[in-house]
Amino acid sequence: MAALPKRIIKETERLISDPVPGITAYPDEANLRAFTVTMNGPDSSPYEKGIFDLELYLPDDYPMCPPKVRFLTKIYHPNIDKLGRICLDVLKDNWSPALQIRTILLSIQALLASPNPDDPLANDVADDWKKDEPKAIEVAKEWTAKYAKAKE
Known part of the structure; x- marks a missing residue:
């Protein structure tokens, strides 16, 4: 495996020494471009008390292109599909090497706090969200309790 660029080493060191509140991200020992991420559901969101597992991968052309991130924990969210893929502008068109x-992890956490059914990846969930938001939020809470190792 090629040596890691200094930028990835620096970012990794900072993630470990100065973690983002509610998020842990550790590189895989076998592949330092692959990260195991754990994210707490934001307070006052349907995902509150949930602990979500994600994977993050830095492609060879990072930071010129965005990291690949997906949820491993099942989640009921209009911007995250059944495969865990995330619809988030900074992971696609609004990516910048300055990010x-x-x-990215903070942006994903913010997306959990404020789902956007007008830019969906999971159309069925977005439709539910638009038709009956309180019911959709209830389902999101149920899924969080069931799949996201929710803490009491």
Whole structure:
């Protein structure tokens, strides 16, 4: 495996020494471009008390292209599909090499706090959200309790 760029080493060191509140991200020992991420559901969101597992991968052309991130924990969210893929502008068209892993993780956490059914990846969930938001929030809470190792 090629040596890691200094930027990835620096970002990794900072993630470990100065973690983002509610998020842990550790590189895989076998592949330092692959991270195991644990994210707490934001307070006052349907995902509160949930602990979500994600995987984050830095492609060879990072930071010129965004990291690949997906949820491993099942989640009921209009912007996250059944495969865990995330619809988030900074992971696609609004990516900038100035962004860092921690910025992306904070953006994903913010997306959990404020789902956007008008830019869905999971159309069925977005439709539910638009038709009956209180019911959709209830389902999101149920899924969080069932799949996201929710803490009491």
